[in-house]
Amino acid sequence: MLAYVRSGRHNVLQYVSTDNGQTWAGPTQITEPGQQPGGAFRLESGKLLFTWGNRRAPFGAAAMLSRDDGRTWDYGQRVSLAWDAPNAN
16 A cells, blocks of 8 residues: 655655555655645556646646556656646645
8 A cells, every 4th residue: 555645845755555554664755845745546557657736836747657566756757747837826
């Protein structure tokens, strides 16, 4: 199981449970400050897609993939979904 929470730095942290939520490991930083909220879902290909709001300029939304069930995320290959929001709201 994977869980995503916003941090006090306004980024997203990931926690992982391998025992159906009895215990959790983490946190692991998934996004940078000002990049939240976010969440992940599994694609038909089996990869995980994580999307988040960019609350810092340029404002909009972005996404990245994990090919290993969320153990690592390809932040270096993130893509913009929209960079035309007028502000952080």
